[in-house]
Amino acid sequence: MATFNSLGKRKDKIISILVLLPSMILVGIFVYGFIGNSIWVSLTDWGRGAGLAEHPVKNFIGLENYRFLFTNFIQGRFRQDLVNAVFYTVFLLVGTLGLGLFLAILLDRPVKREGFYRTVFLYPMALSFIVTGTIWRWLVAPSGGLNLIPKIFGLPKWNFLWVSSRDSILNFNWQNIIQIILIIASFVFAIILIRAIMNREKRVIIKFSIFLGLSLLYVLVLHRLLPPILPMEEAHGFNLATIGILIAAIWQYSGYAMALYMAGLRALPASIRESAMLDGANEFIYYAKIAIPNLRPITLSAVVIMAHISLKMFDLIYAMAGADNGNTGHPSINMYLTTFRANNFARGAAIAVILFIVAAFFIIPYMIHSHKERQGL
Protein backbone atom coordinates (compact mmCIF):
# COMPACT_ATOMS: atom_id res chain seq x y z
CA MET A 1 0.00 0.00 0.00
CA ALA A 2 2.74 2.41 0.98
CA THR A 3 4.69 1.83 -2.18
CA PHE A 4 1.54 2.20 -4.21
CA ASN A 5 0.79 5.52 -2.56
CA SER A 6 4.25 6.95 -3.08
CA LEU A 7 4.20 5.69 -6.66
CA GLY A 8 0.89 7.51 -7.13
CA LYS A 9 2.38 10.62 -5.59
CA ARG A 10 5.38 10.46 -7.87
CA LYS A 11 3.10 10.04 -10.86
CA ASP A 12 0.94 12.98 -9.76
CA LYS A 13 4.04 15.11 -9.40
CA ILE A 14 5.19 14.31 -12.93
CA ILE A 15 1.71 15.03 -14.30
CA SER A 16 1.58 18.30 -12.33
CA ILE A 17 4.86 19.47 -13.82
CA LEU A 18 3.82 18.43 -17.32
CA VAL A 19 0.50 20.28 -17.02
CA LEU A 20 2.24 23.38 -15.68
CA LEU A 21 4.92 23.27 -18.33
CA PRO A 22 3.06 25.24 -21.04
CA SER A 23 2.27 28.05 -18.58
CA MET A 24 5.84 28.05 -17.32
CA ILE A 25 7.24 28.21 -20.83
CA LEU A 26 4.84 30.96 -21.89
CA VAL A 27 5.51 33.08 -18.81
CA GLY A 28 9.22 32.32 -19.13
CA ILE A 29 9.32 33.64 -22.67
CA PHE A 30 6.69 36.37 -22.61
CA VAL A 31 7.62 37.81 -19.21
CA TYR A 32 11.24 37.02 -18.40
CA GLY A 33 12.50 36.57 -21.95
CA PHE A 34 10.82 39.74 -23.13
CA ILE A 35 12.09 41.78 -20.19
CA GLY A 36 15.59 40.58 -21.04
CA ASN A 37 15.03 41.42 -24.69
CA SER A 38 13.81 44.95 -23.87
CA ILE A 39 16.86 45.52 -21.71
CA TRP A 40 19.10 44.32 -24.54
CA VAL A 41 17.28 46.50 -27.10
CA SER A 42 17.71 49.52 -24.83
CA LEU A 43 21.48 48.99 -25.00
CA THR A 44 21.55 49.06 -28.82
CA ASP A 45 21.07 51.63 -31.56
CA TRP A 46 18.44 49.45 -33.36
CA GLY A 47 20.18 49.82 -36.72
CA ARG A 48 20.70 53.55 -36.16
CA GLY A 49 17.04 54.15 -35.55
CA ALA A 50 15.70 52.33 -38.61
CA GLY A 51 12.65 51.38 -36.60
CA LEU A 52 10.60 49.82 -39.34
CA ALA A 53 13.34 47.81 -41.03
CA GLU A 54 12.56 44.09 -41.11
CA HIS A 55 15.86 42.95 -39.65
CA PRO A 56 17.78 45.93 -38.34
CA VAL A 57 21.42 45.41 -37.50
CA LYS A 58 21.52 46.22 -33.82
CA ASN A 59 24.79 47.63 -32.59
CA PHE A 60 25.62 47.55 -28.90
CA ILE A 61 26.08 51.10 -27.65
CA GLY A 62 26.02 50.57 -23.89
CA LEU A 63 24.10 53.10 -21.82
CA GLU A 64 24.05 55.74 -24.56
CA ASN A 65 20.22 55.77 -24.80
CA TYR A 66 19.95 56.36 -21.06
CA ARG A 67 22.63 59.03 -21.12
CA PHE A 68 20.75 60.75 -23.91
CA LEU A 69 17.43 60.67 -22.04
CA PHE A 70 18.90 62.05 -18.85
CA THR A 71 21.32 64.63 -20.21
CA ASN A 72 20.36 65.78 -23.71
CA PHE A 73 18.71 69.16 -23.70
CA ILE A 74 15.96 68.13 -26.15
CA GLN A 75 14.85 65.40 -23.72
CA GLY A 76 13.59 67.91 -21.15
CA ARG A 77 10.11 66.51 -21.67
CA PHE A 78 11.25 63.06 -20.58
CA ARG A 79 12.65 64.47 -17.35
CA GLN A 80 9.42 66.38 -16.73
CA ASP A 81 7.52 63.11 -17.40
CA LEU A 82 9.52 61.45 -14.65
CA VAL A 83 8.73 64.30 -12.27
CA ASN A 84 5.06 64.03 -13.26
CA ALA A 85 5.11 60.29 -12.61
CA VAL A 86 6.37 60.89 -9.07
CA PHE A 87 3.63 63.44 -8.38
CA TYR A 88 0.97 61.26 -10.03
CA THR A 89 1.96 58.36 -7.81
CA VAL A 90 2.18 60.35 -4.58
CA PHE A 91 -1.11 62.21 -5.04
CA LEU A 92 -2.96 59.16 -6.33
CA LEU A 93 -1.84 57.23 -3.25
CA VAL A 94 -2.70 59.99 -0.81
CA GLY A 95 -6.01 60.76 -2.54
CA THR A 96 -7.36 57.25 -3.02
CA LEU A 97 -6.20 55.85 0.31
CA GLY A 98 -7.28 58.92 2.27
CA LEU A 99 -10.69 59.17 0.66
CA GLY A 100 -11.15 55.41 0.64
CA LEU A 101 -10.36 55.13 4.33
CA PHE A 102 -12.70 58.02 5.13
CA LEU A 103 -15.59 56.41 3.21
CA ALA A 104 -14.87 53.02 4.76
CA ILE A 105 -15.04 54.52 8.26
CA LEU A 106 -18.33 56.25 7.39
CA LEU A 107 -19.79 52.94 6.23
CA ASP A 108 -18.30 51.03 9.16
CA ARG A 109 -21.28 52.04 11.31
CA PRO A 110 -24.89 50.94 10.94
CA VAL A 111 -26.05 52.71 7.77
CA LYS A 112 -29.37 52.07 6.09
CA ARG A 113 -29.02 50.91 2.50
CA GLU A 114 -25.29 50.44 2.93
CA GLY A 115 -25.15 48.37 -0.25
CA PHE A 116 -26.41 51.32 -2.26
CA TYR A 117 -23.62 53.61 -1.05
CA ARG A 118 -21.01 50.93 -1.58
CA THR A 119 -22.21 50.35 -5.12
CA VAL A 120 -22.16 54.06 -5.96
CA PHE A 121 -18.66 54.57 -4.58
CA LEU A 122 -17.28 51.51 -6.34
CA TYR A 123 -18.89 51.59 -9.79
CA PRO A 124 -16.26 53.86 -11.41
CA MET A 125 -13.81 51.01 -10.85
CA ALA A 126 -15.70 48.88 -13.40
CA LEU A 127 -15.19 51.47 -16.14
CA SER A 128 -12.20 51.67 -18.42
CA PHE A 129 -9.78 54.56 -18.17
CA ILE A 130 -10.85 55.48 -21.70
CA VAL A 131 -14.50 55.88 -20.67
CA THR A 132 -13.49 57.80 -17.55
CA GLY A 133 -11.10 59.95 -19.54
CA THR A 134 -13.65 60.75 -22.24
CA ILE A 135 -16.31 61.81 -19.75
CA TRP A 136 -13.93 63.77 -17.56
CA ARG A 137 -12.45 65.51 -20.55
CA TRP A 138 -15.85 67.12 -20.99
CA LEU A 139 -16.08 67.90 -17.28
CA VAL A 140 -12.74 69.73 -17.25
CA ALA A 141 -13.39 71.70 -20.44
CA PRO A 142 -12.11 75.23 -19.77
CA SER A 143 -15.38 77.18 -19.91
CA GLY A 144 -17.80 74.49 -18.77
CA GLY A 145 -18.12 71.56 -16.41
CA LEU A 146 -16.28 71.96 -13.13
CA ASN A 147 -15.51 75.61 -13.77
CA LEU A 148 -19.23 76.38 -13.65
CA ILE A 149 -19.73 74.91 -10.15
CA PRO A 150 -19.20 78.26 -8.30
CA LYS A 151 -22.08 79.72 -10.32
CA ILE A 152 -24.47 77.36 -8.49
CA PHE A 153 -23.57 79.30 -5.34
CA GLY A 154 -23.84 82.64 -7.09
CA LEU A 155 -20.09 83.11 -7.38
CA PRO A 156 -18.15 84.00 -10.52
CA LYS A 157 -17.06 80.96 -12.51
CA TRP A 158 -13.56 79.58 -12.31
CA ASN A 159 -11.15 79.85 -15.21
CA PHE A 160 -8.78 77.08 -14.27
CA LEU A 161 -7.29 75.08 -17.16
CA TRP A 162 -7.57 71.63 -15.63
CA VAL A 163 -5.51 69.69 -18.15
CA SER A 164 -3.91 72.43 -20.23
CA SER A 165 -2.53 74.84 -17.63
CA ARG A 166 1.10 75.69 -18.27
CA ASP A 167 1.77 76.73 -14.71
CA SER A 168 3.73 74.70 -12.27
CA ILE A 169 4.56 75.00 -8.60
CA LEU A 170 7.30 73.50 -6.40
CA ASN A 171 9.81 74.26 -9.13
CA PHE A 172 13.38 73.12 -8.83
CA ASN A 173 16.47 72.99 -10.97
CA TRP A 174 17.13 69.52 -12.42
CA GLN A 175 20.85 70.00 -11.75
CA ASN A 176 19.98 69.68 -8.05
CA ILE A 177 17.88 66.53 -8.42
CA ILE A 178 20.33 64.21 -6.69
CA GLN A 179 20.73 66.56 -3.73
CA ILE A 180 16.95 66.87 -3.43
CA ILE A 181 16.45 63.10 -3.46
CA LEU A 182 19.21 62.64 -0.90
CA ILE A 183 17.86 65.36 1.38
CA ILE A 184 14.46 63.64 1.37
CA ALA A 185 16.19 60.30 1.95
CA SER A 186 18.18 61.84 4.83
CA PHE A 187 14.95 62.81 6.56
CA VAL A 188 13.67 59.25 6.26
CA PHE A 189 17.00 57.84 7.48
CA ALA A 190 17.01 60.27 10.39
CA ILE A 191 13.51 59.22 11.48
CA ILE A 192 14.44 55.53 11.31
CA LEU A 193 17.66 56.28 13.19
CA ILE A 194 15.88 58.11 16.01
CA ARG A 195 13.42 55.23 16.40
CA ALA A 196 16.25 52.71 16.38
CA ILE A 197 18.13 54.67 19.05
CA MET A 198 15.02 54.73 21.22
CA ASN A 199 14.57 50.98 20.77
CA ARG A 200 18.32 50.33 21.14
CA GLU A 201 18.64 48.29 17.94
CA LYS A 202 22.37 48.31 17.43
CA ARG A 203 22.56 46.96 13.88
CA VAL A 204 19.90 49.33 12.59
CA ILE A 205 21.66 52.26 14.26
CA ILE A 206 24.96 51.44 12.56
CA LYS A 207 23.38 50.83 9.15
CA PHE A 208 21.35 54.02 9.07
CA SER A 209 24.11 56.15 10.56
CA ILE A 210 26.21 55.13 7.57
CA PHE A 211 23.37 55.87 5.12
CA LEU A 212 22.69 59.24 6.71
CA GLY A 213 26.39 60.10 6.80
CA LEU A 214 26.92 59.25 3.14
CA SER A 215 23.84 61.19 2.02
CA LEU A 216 24.87 64.26 3.97
CA LEU A 217 28.44 63.92 2.74
CA TYR A 218 27.18 64.07 -0.84
CA VAL A 219 24.74 66.91 -0.24
CA LEU A 220 27.19 69.06 1.72
CA VAL A 221 30.55 68.30 0.11
CA LEU A 222 30.78 65.84 -2.76
CA HIS A 223 28.37 67.38 -5.26
CA ARG A 224 30.46 70.55 -5.37
CA LEU A 225 33.45 68.51 -6.55
CA LEU A 226 31.54 66.64 -9.28
CA PRO A 227 30.54 68.07 -12.67
CA PRO A 228 26.84 69.06 -12.92
CA ILE A 229 24.55 66.32 -14.29
CA LEU A 230 23.15 68.72 -16.89
CA PRO A 231 25.18 71.39 -18.70
CA MET A 232 22.43 74.00 -18.19
CA GLU A 233 19.80 74.86 -15.62
CA GLU A 234 16.44 73.25 -16.28
CA ALA A 235 13.30 73.97 -14.28
CA HIS A 236 10.87 71.23 -13.39
CA GLY A 237 8.00 71.11 -10.95
CA PHE A 238 4.48 70.00 -10.22
CA ASN A 239 2.47 70.80 -13.34
CA LEU A 240 -0.96 72.12 -12.43
CA ALA A 241 -2.35 70.53 -15.60
CA THR A 242 -2.00 67.14 -13.93
CA ILE A 243 -4.63 68.08 -11.34
CA GLY A 244 -7.47 67.34 -13.76
CA ILE A 245 -6.09 63.88 -14.47
CA LEU A 246 -5.54 63.24 -10.79
CA ILE A 247 -9.12 64.14 -9.88
CA ALA A 248 -10.45 61.68 -12.46
CA ALA A 249 -8.08 58.95 -11.29
CA ILE A 250 -8.98 59.47 -7.64
CA TRP A 251 -12.69 59.47 -8.55
CA GLN A 252 -12.16 56.13 -10.26
CA TYR A 253 -10.05 54.33 -7.67
CA SER A 254 -11.01 55.69 -4.24
CA GLY A 255 -13.92 53.22 -4.12
CA TYR A 256 -11.44 50.40 -4.57
CA ALA A 257 -9.44 51.57 -1.56
CA MET A 258 -12.74 51.88 0.31
CA ALA A 259 -13.65 48.26 -0.48
CA LEU A 260 -10.24 47.09 0.73
CA TYR A 261 -10.49 49.04 3.98
CA MET A 262 -14.10 48.00 4.56
CA ALA A 263 -13.10 44.35 4.33
CA GLY A 264 -10.28 45.04 6.76
CA LEU A 265 -12.46 46.90 9.26
CA ARG A 266 -15.10 44.14 9.14
CA ALA A 267 -12.45 41.56 9.87
CA LEU A 268 -11.49 43.26 13.14
CA PRO A 269 -13.24 41.44 15.99
CA ALA A 270 -16.09 43.44 17.57
CA SER A 271 -14.67 42.69 21.01
CA ILE A 272 -11.68 44.98 20.36
CA ARG A 273 -14.00 47.88 19.71
CA GLU A 274 -16.16 47.09 22.73
CA SER A 275 -13.25 46.85 25.12
CA ALA A 276 -11.77 50.08 23.73
CA MET A 277 -15.09 51.82 24.31
CA LEU A 278 -15.26 50.43 27.83
CA ASP A 279 -11.82 51.89 28.47
CA GLY A 280 -13.25 55.26 27.62
CA ALA A 281 -12.00 55.60 24.04
CA ASN A 282 -14.21 57.56 21.68
CA GLU A 283 -14.73 56.75 18.00
CA PHE A 284 -11.83 58.91 16.95
CA ILE A 285 -9.39 57.24 19.32
CA TYR A 286 -10.66 53.81 18.32
CA TYR A 287 -9.90 54.44 14.65
CA ALA A 288 -6.69 56.39 15.12
CA LYS A 289 -5.07 54.17 17.74
CA ILE A 290 -6.56 50.73 17.17
CA ALA A 291 -8.28 50.22 13.83
CA ILE A 292 -5.93 52.02 11.45
CA PRO A 293 -2.73 50.50 12.85
CA ASN A 294 -4.39 47.10 12.49
CA LEU A 295 -5.08 47.80 8.82
CA ARG A 296 -1.40 48.08 8.00
CA PRO A 297 -1.26 44.93 5.81
CA ILE A 298 -4.16 46.29 3.76
CA THR A 299 -2.49 49.65 3.40
CA LEU A 300 0.62 47.84 2.18
CA SER A 301 -1.34 45.96 -0.52
CA ALA A 302 -3.22 49.10 -1.46
CA VAL A 303 0.00 51.09 -1.82
CA VAL A 304 1.47 48.46 -4.14
CA ILE A 305 -1.70 48.25 -6.23
CA MET A 306 -2.18 52.01 -6.51
CA ALA A 307 1.47 52.59 -7.34
CA HIS A 308 1.04 49.99 -10.05
CA ILE A 309 -2.11 51.68 -11.35
CA SER A 310 -0.36 55.03 -11.40
CA LEU A 311 2.24 53.54 -13.72
CA LYS A 312 -0.65 52.47 -15.97
CA MET A 313 -2.14 55.95 -16.23
CA PHE A 314 -1.29 55.85 -19.92
CA ASP A 315 -4.91 55.22 -20.95
CA LEU A 316 -6.38 57.97 -18.79
CA ILE A 317 -3.89 60.62 -19.87
CA TYR A 318 -4.29 59.58 -23.49
CA ALA A 319 -8.08 59.88 -23.35
CA MET A 320 -8.26 63.01 -21.23
CA ALA A 321 -5.44 65.22 -22.42
CA GLY A 322 -4.10 63.48 -25.51
CA ALA A 323 -0.69 61.92 -25.99
CA ASP A 324 0.86 65.15 -27.24
CA ASN A 325 0.05 67.28 -24.22
CA GLY A 326 3.49 67.86 -22.70
CA ASN A 327 2.12 69.28 -19.44
CA THR A 328 0.35 66.08 -18.44
CA GLY A 329 3.02 63.75 -19.82
CA HIS A 330 4.05 60.46 -18.30
CA PRO A 331 6.97 58.15 -19.16
CA SER A 332 4.52 55.55 -20.46
CA ILE A 333 3.09 58.08 -22.93
CA ASN A 334 6.61 59.12 -23.89
CA MET A 335 7.52 55.47 -24.45
CA TYR A 336 4.53 55.08 -26.77
CA LEU A 337 5.36 58.21 -28.76
CA THR A 338 9.06 57.40 -28.97
CA THR A 339 8.49 53.80 -30.03
CA PHE A 340 5.39 53.82 -32.20
CA ARG A 341 5.28 57.36 -33.55
CA ALA A 342 8.97 58.22 -33.86
CA ASN A 343 9.90 54.57 -34.50
CA ASN A 344 12.86 54.87 -32.16
CA PHE A 345 12.58 51.41 -30.64
CA ALA A 346 15.86 51.46 -28.76
CA ARG A 347 15.14 54.68 -26.92
CA GLY A 348 11.55 53.54 -26.31
CA ALA A 349 12.94 50.38 -24.75
CA ALA A 350 15.19 52.48 -22.51
CA ILE A 351 12.16 54.43 -21.22
CA ALA A 352 10.33 51.13 -20.63
CA VAL A 353 13.30 49.80 -18.66
CA ILE A 354 13.36 52.93 -16.50
CA LEU A 355 9.62 52.48 -15.79
CA PHE A 356 10.23 48.84 -14.99
CA ILE A 357 13.03 49.64 -12.56
CA VAL A 358 10.82 52.16 -10.77
CA ALA A 359 8.02 49.58 -10.59
CA ALA A 360 10.45 46.93 -9.35
CA PHE A 361 11.13 49.02 -6.24
CA PHE A 362 7.52 48.39 -5.25
CA ILE A 363 7.00 44.92 -6.69
CA ILE A 364 10.02 42.94 -5.63
CA PRO A 365 9.87 43.64 -1.87
CA TYR A 366 6.12 42.96 -2.01
CA MET A 367 6.62 39.68 -3.88
CA ILE A 368 9.31 38.51 -1.46
CA HIS A 369 7.11 39.48 1.48
CA SER A 370 4.07 37.58 0.20
CA HIS A 371 6.19 34.60 -0.87
CA LYS A 372 7.58 34.28 2.65
CA GLU A 373 4.09 34.63 4.07
CA ARG A 374 2.81 31.79 1.87
CA GLN A 375 5.69 29.57 2.89
CA GLY A 376 4.99 30.32 6.51
CA LEU A 377 1.45 28.98 6.14
Next chain:
Amino acid sequence: MNKYKLNKILLYVVLIIFVAIYLVPMYMAFVTALKDPSEINLSTAWKLPSEANWSSFKEAFLLMAPNLRNSLILTVSATVISAMIGSINGYIFSKNRFRGSEVIFTLILFGMFIPYQIILIPLFQVLKTIGLYGSLGGLVVAHVVYGIPIVTMLFRNFYDQIPSSIMESAKIDGAGFFRIYSGLILPLSIPGFVVVCIWQFTQIWNEFLWGITLTRQAANPITVGLSQLAGGQAVSWNLPMAGSLLSAVPVLIIYIFLGKYFIRGLLAGSLKE
Protein backbone atom coordinates in the same frame (compact mmCIF):
# COMPACT_ATOMS: atom_id res chain seq x y z
CA MET B 1 -29.47 61.51 22.75
CA ASN B 2 -29.76 64.73 20.80
CA LYS B 3 -26.09 64.67 19.94
CA TYR B 4 -26.47 61.09 18.76
CA LYS B 5 -29.27 62.09 16.42
CA LEU B 6 -27.31 65.04 15.11
CA ASN B 7 -24.36 62.76 14.33
CA LYS B 8 -26.66 60.42 12.47
CA ILE B 9 -28.06 63.23 10.32
CA LEU B 10 -24.57 64.53 9.65
CA LEU B 11 -23.48 61.06 8.55
CA TYR B 12 -26.24 60.82 5.97
CA VAL B 13 -25.66 64.37 4.74
CA VAL B 14 -21.98 63.59 4.15
CA LEU B 15 -22.81 60.29 2.47
CA ILE B 16 -25.34 61.91 0.15
CA ILE B 17 -22.89 64.64 -0.82
CA PHE B 18 -20.40 61.95 -1.78
CA VAL B 19 -23.06 60.03 -3.71
CA ALA B 20 -23.75 63.21 -5.69
CA ILE B 21 -20.03 63.70 -6.39
CA TYR B 22 -19.58 60.10 -7.56
CA LEU B 23 -22.62 60.29 -9.83
CA VAL B 24 -21.80 63.66 -11.42
CA PRO B 25 -19.77 62.25 -14.32
CA MET B 26 -22.56 59.79 -15.17
CA TYR B 27 -25.12 62.58 -15.00
CA MET B 28 -23.03 64.75 -17.30
CA ALA B 29 -22.48 61.91 -19.76
CA PHE B 30 -26.22 61.20 -19.87
CA VAL B 31 -27.49 64.74 -20.28
CA THR B 32 -24.90 65.50 -22.92
CA ALA B 33 -25.60 62.30 -24.84
CA LEU B 34 -29.31 63.06 -24.82
CA LYS B 35 -28.92 66.59 -26.14
CA ASP B 36 -29.25 67.57 -29.74
CA PRO B 37 -25.78 68.62 -30.99
CA SER B 38 -27.07 72.18 -31.56
CA GLU B 39 -28.06 72.35 -27.91
CA ILE B 40 -24.65 71.41 -26.56
CA ASN B 41 -22.95 74.45 -25.18
CA LEU B 42 -20.28 74.66 -22.52
CA SER B 43 -22.12 77.30 -20.55
CA THR B 44 -25.24 75.17 -20.28
CA ALA B 45 -23.37 71.89 -19.80
CA TRP B 46 -25.13 71.09 -16.52
CA LYS B 47 -28.66 71.70 -17.75
CA LEU B 48 -31.04 68.92 -18.74
CA PRO B 49 -31.81 68.60 -22.44
CA SER B 50 -34.99 70.38 -23.57
CA GLU B 51 -36.11 67.02 -24.94
CA ALA B 52 -34.47 63.60 -24.86
CA ASN B 53 -32.84 62.85 -28.18
CA TRP B 54 -31.76 59.21 -28.33
CA SER B 55 -30.37 59.33 -31.86
CA SER B 56 -26.80 59.91 -30.63
CA PHE B 57 -26.84 56.47 -29.05
CA LYS B 58 -27.91 54.93 -32.34
CA GLU B 59 -25.27 56.86 -34.27
CA ALA B 60 -22.51 56.01 -31.79
CA PHE B 61 -23.58 52.38 -31.85
CA LEU B 62 -23.38 52.22 -35.63
CA LEU B 63 -19.96 53.90 -35.62
CA MET B 64 -18.61 51.57 -32.96
CA ALA B 65 -20.36 48.37 -34.06
CA PRO B 66 -17.18 46.81 -35.54
CA ASN B 67 -15.27 47.65 -32.34
CA LEU B 68 -18.01 46.21 -30.17
CA ARG B 69 -18.00 43.03 -32.21
CA ASN B 70 -14.17 42.79 -31.99
CA SER B 71 -14.19 43.33 -28.25
CA LEU B 72 -16.92 40.77 -27.75
CA ILE B 73 -15.03 38.08 -29.67
CA LEU B 74 -11.73 39.01 -28.02
CA THR B 75 -13.10 39.20 -24.50
CA VAL B 76 -15.15 36.04 -24.59
CA SER B 77 -12.49 33.86 -26.17
CA ALA B 78 -9.59 35.15 -24.07
CA THR B 79 -11.67 34.92 -20.89
CA VAL B 80 -12.73 31.33 -21.53
CA ILE B 81 -9.23 30.15 -22.44
CA SER B 82 -7.53 31.85 -19.53
CA ALA B 83 -10.14 30.62 -17.04
CA MET B 84 -9.48 27.03 -18.12
CA ILE B 85 -5.72 27.47 -17.79
CA GLY B 86 -6.17 29.17 -14.42
CA SER B 87 -8.34 26.39 -13.06
CA ILE B 88 -5.90 23.57 -13.76
CA ASN B 89 -2.91 25.66 -12.62
CA GLY B 90 -4.68 26.68 -9.44
CA TYR B 91 -5.56 23.02 -8.77
CA ILE B 92 -1.89 22.12 -8.96
CA PHE B 93 -0.62 24.99 -6.81
CA SER B 94 -3.28 24.39 -4.20
CA LYS B 95 -3.85 20.64 -4.11
CA ASN B 96 -0.82 19.05 -5.75
CA ARG B 97 2.05 21.02 -4.28
CA PHE B 98 5.49 19.63 -4.85
CA ARG B 99 8.97 20.74 -3.91
CA GLY B 100 9.61 23.98 -5.74
CA SER B 101 5.98 24.67 -6.59
CA GLU B 102 5.90 27.74 -4.34
CA VAL B 103 8.90 29.20 -6.12
CA ILE B 104 7.32 28.55 -9.51
CA PHE B 105 4.10 30.15 -8.30
CA THR B 106 5.91 33.29 -7.17
CA LEU B 107 7.85 33.46 -10.43
CA ILE B 108 4.60 33.21 -12.41
CA LEU B 109 2.90 35.80 -10.19
CA PHE B 110 5.62 38.34 -10.98
CA GLY B 111 4.18 38.70 -14.49
CA MET B 112 1.08 40.32 -13.06
CA PHE B 113 2.84 43.33 -11.58
CA ILE B 114 5.11 44.45 -14.40
CA PRO B 115 4.34 47.64 -16.31
CA TYR B 116 3.45 46.25 -19.73
CA GLN B 117 5.66 48.76 -21.54
CA ILE B 118 8.61 46.55 -20.64
CA ILE B 119 7.33 43.68 -22.80
CA LEU B 120 5.65 45.75 -25.49
CA ILE B 121 8.46 45.99 -28.03
CA PRO B 122 9.36 42.27 -28.08
CA LEU B 123 5.65 41.39 -28.06
CA PHE B 124 5.11 43.65 -31.07
CA GLN B 125 8.09 42.04 -32.83
CA VAL B 126 7.09 38.46 -32.06
CA LEU B 127 3.49 38.94 -33.14
CA LYS B 128 4.78 40.47 -36.36
CA THR B 129 7.12 37.54 -36.95
CA ILE B 130 4.42 34.91 -36.43
CA GLY B 131 1.94 36.88 -38.51
CA LEU B 132 -0.49 37.72 -35.73
CA TYR B 133 0.29 41.44 -35.54
CA GLY B 134 -2.71 43.61 -36.34
CA SER B 135 -5.28 40.88 -35.86
CA LEU B 136 -7.61 39.91 -33.07
CA GLY B 137 -5.68 36.65 -32.73
CA GLY B 138 -2.61 38.56 -31.54
CA LEU B 139 -4.63 40.32 -28.87
CA VAL B 140 -6.15 37.04 -27.70
CA VAL B 141 -2.64 35.58 -27.32
CA ALA B 142 -1.47 38.60 -25.34
CA HIS B 143 -4.45 38.55 -23.00
CA VAL B 144 -4.28 34.81 -22.43
CA VAL B 145 -0.55 34.75 -21.76
CA TYR B 146 -0.40 37.82 -19.53
CA GLY B 147 -3.60 36.68 -17.82
CA ILE B 148 -1.95 33.46 -16.61
CA PRO B 149 -0.55 34.99 -13.37
CA ILE B 150 -3.80 36.54 -12.13
CA VAL B 151 -6.10 33.64 -13.07
CA THR B 152 -3.68 31.15 -11.51
CA MET B 153 -3.62 33.17 -8.31
CA LEU B 154 -7.39 33.65 -8.16
CA PHE B 155 -8.04 29.93 -8.64
CA ARG B 156 -5.35 28.96 -6.18
CA ASN B 157 -6.91 31.20 -3.53
CA PHE B 158 -10.28 29.68 -4.34
CA TYR B 159 -9.10 26.05 -4.12
CA ASP B 160 -7.22 26.80 -0.91
CA GLN B 161 -10.63 27.23 0.72
CA ILE B 162 -11.73 23.74 -0.29
CA PRO B 163 -10.45 21.31 2.37
CA SER B 164 -7.96 18.81 0.97
CA SER B 165 -9.56 16.07 3.06
CA ILE B 166 -12.31 15.60 0.48
CA MET B 167 -9.67 14.25 -1.88
CA GLU B 168 -8.34 11.63 0.53
CA SER B 169 -11.01 8.97 0.05
CA ALA B 170 -10.88 9.40 -3.72
CA LYS B 171 -7.11 8.92 -3.56
CA ILE B 172 -7.47 5.74 -1.54
CA ASP B 173 -9.87 4.48 -4.19
CA GLY B 174 -7.02 4.96 -6.61
CA ALA B 175 -8.31 8.04 -8.44
CA GLY B 176 -5.49 9.90 -10.15
CA PHE B 177 -4.73 13.52 -10.93
CA PHE B 178 -7.28 14.01 -13.70
CA ARG B 179 -10.05 11.86 -12.17
CA ILE B 180 -9.96 13.93 -8.98
CA TYR B 181 -9.86 17.17 -10.96
CA SER B 182 -12.77 16.39 -13.27
CA GLY B 183 -14.86 14.37 -10.83
CA LEU B 184 -14.34 16.28 -7.60
CA ILE B 185 -12.71 19.67 -8.02
CA LEU B 186 -14.29 20.93 -11.22
CA PRO B 187 -17.91 20.53 -10.06
CA LEU B 188 -17.04 22.62 -6.99
CA SER B 189 -15.37 25.31 -9.06
CA ILE B 190 -18.35 27.25 -10.38
CA PRO B 191 -17.99 30.20 -7.95
CA GLY B 192 -14.29 30.30 -8.79
CA PHE B 193 -15.04 30.42 -12.49
CA VAL B 194 -17.55 33.23 -11.92
CA VAL B 195 -14.98 35.35 -10.05
CA VAL B 196 -12.24 34.71 -12.61
CA CYS B 197 -14.48 35.25 -15.64
CA ILE B 198 -15.83 38.53 -14.26
CA TRP B 199 -12.34 39.73 -13.48
CA GLN B 200 -10.91 38.79 -16.86
CA PHE B 201 -13.94 40.06 -18.75
CA THR B 202 -13.73 43.54 -17.23
CA GLN B 203 -9.94 43.69 -17.56
CA ILE B 204 -9.90 42.64 -21.21
CA TRP B 205 -12.94 44.72 -22.15
CA ASN B 206 -11.29 47.79 -20.63
CA GLU B 207 -7.76 47.26 -21.95
CA PHE B 208 -6.32 49.94 -24.22
CA LEU B 209 -2.52 49.88 -24.56
CA TRP B 210 -2.32 46.62 -26.53
CA GLY B 211 -5.44 47.53 -28.45
CA ILE B 212 -3.80 50.64 -29.81
CA THR B 213 -0.32 49.24 -30.38
CA LEU B 214 -0.99 45.70 -31.60
CA THR B 215 -4.08 45.91 -33.82
CA ARG B 216 -4.86 47.44 -37.19
CA GLN B 217 -8.06 49.37 -37.69
CA ALA B 218 -10.19 46.36 -38.65
CA ALA B 219 -9.38 44.63 -35.38
CA ASN B 220 -9.51 47.66 -33.05
CA PRO B 221 -11.27 46.88 -29.76
CA ILE B 222 -13.92 49.11 -28.20
CA THR B 223 -11.54 51.25 -26.14
CA VAL B 224 -9.63 52.23 -29.26
CA GLY B 225 -12.88 52.84 -31.16
CA LEU B 226 -14.10 55.11 -28.38
CA SER B 227 -10.85 57.05 -28.18
CA GLN B 228 -11.06 57.69 -31.91
CA LEU B 229 -14.69 58.72 -31.68
CA ALA B 230 -13.72 61.20 -28.96
CA GLY B 231 -10.36 62.21 -30.35
CA GLY B 232 -11.36 64.02 -33.52
CA GLN B 233 -10.80 67.76 -33.61
CA ALA B 234 -14.35 69.01 -34.26
CA VAL B 235 -15.96 66.85 -31.64
CA SER B 236 -19.64 67.17 -31.11
CA TRP B 237 -19.77 65.93 -27.56
CA ASN B 238 -23.03 64.01 -27.76
CA LEU B 239 -21.34 61.17 -29.67
CA PRO B 240 -18.36 60.52 -27.35
CA MET B 241 -20.68 60.64 -24.35
CA ALA B 242 -23.16 58.21 -25.91
CA GLY B 243 -20.21 56.05 -26.97
CA SER B 244 -18.76 56.08 -23.46
CA LEU B 245 -22.04 54.97 -21.96
CA LEU B 246 -22.53 52.28 -24.61
CA SER B 247 -19.06 50.84 -24.13
CA ALA B 248 -19.54 50.87 -20.36
CA VAL B 249 -22.83 48.96 -20.55
CA PRO B 250 -21.46 45.38 -20.51
CA VAL B 251 -19.14 45.95 -17.57
CA LEU B 252 -21.72 47.98 -15.67
CA ILE B 253 -24.32 45.22 -16.12
CA ILE B 254 -21.84 42.70 -14.78
CA TYR B 255 -20.98 45.01 -11.95
CA ILE B 256 -24.56 45.71 -10.94
CA PHE B 257 -25.81 42.12 -11.12
CA LEU B 258 -22.70 40.24 -10.08
CA GLY B 259 -21.09 42.99 -8.01
CA LYS B 260 -20.57 40.69 -5.05
CA TYR B 261 -18.30 38.47 -7.13
CA PHE B 262 -16.62 41.46 -8.71
CA ILE B 263 -15.64 42.73 -5.27
CA ARG B 264 -14.49 39.26 -4.31
CA GLY B 265 -12.27 39.20 -7.38
CA LEU B 266 -10.88 42.62 -6.50
CA LEU B 267 -10.16 41.67 -2.94
CA ALA B 268 -8.66 38.31 -3.79
CA GLY B 269 -6.16 40.17 -5.91
CA SER B 270 -4.95 42.11 -2.94
CA LEU B 271 -5.90 40.46 0.32
CA LYS B 272 -4.84 37.15 1.60
CA GLU B 273 -7.89 35.37 2.91
